[in-house]
Amino acid sequence: MRATVGESAESNAPTGKSGDLAAAVIHDAQRLVSLEIALAKQEIKDMAIGNGIAAGLVATGGLLLILGLLVAVPTLVVVLLPWHWQAALVWAAAYVLLGIVLAVAGSARFKVGLPTRTLESLKENKEWALRQIRSNGR
Secondary structure, three states, X not given: OHHHHXXXXXXXXXXOOHHHHHHHHHHHHHHHHHHHHHHHHHHHHHHHHHHHHHHHHHHHHHHHHHHHHHHHHHHHHHHOOOOOHHHHHHHHHHXXXXXXXXXXXXXXXXXXXXXXXXXXXXXXXXXXXXXHHHHHHO
16 A cells, blocks of 8 residues: 555656756747847848838939939020920929939838837747746746
């Protein structure tokens, strides 16, 4: 009877040590942190590339606006000559219109803010870690 009682007491003991479980949780948490850092770097890189393109569009739009102004000044001179001022005006208006379109398109593409996917992933990982801690504490 004693042997049966001893065997049943040993079968209720956990199969792994709590230290091993804690080490596994720490290892998983470290891996999650490194993955989160990699995700944040990738999101920031993507945002920087998008903002670089947007800045290029805005700069090009500004350059074309300046060119439109520089073309408009000689247009006033051409006004003194009959029939030539219409062509110069259309040319200057095309530069100004194209510059405005590029500047608006570039400014609409700017995106500044926190990396949303990283924040969502961090919340999920926090919940996972809390569940791991609670389940190992029981």
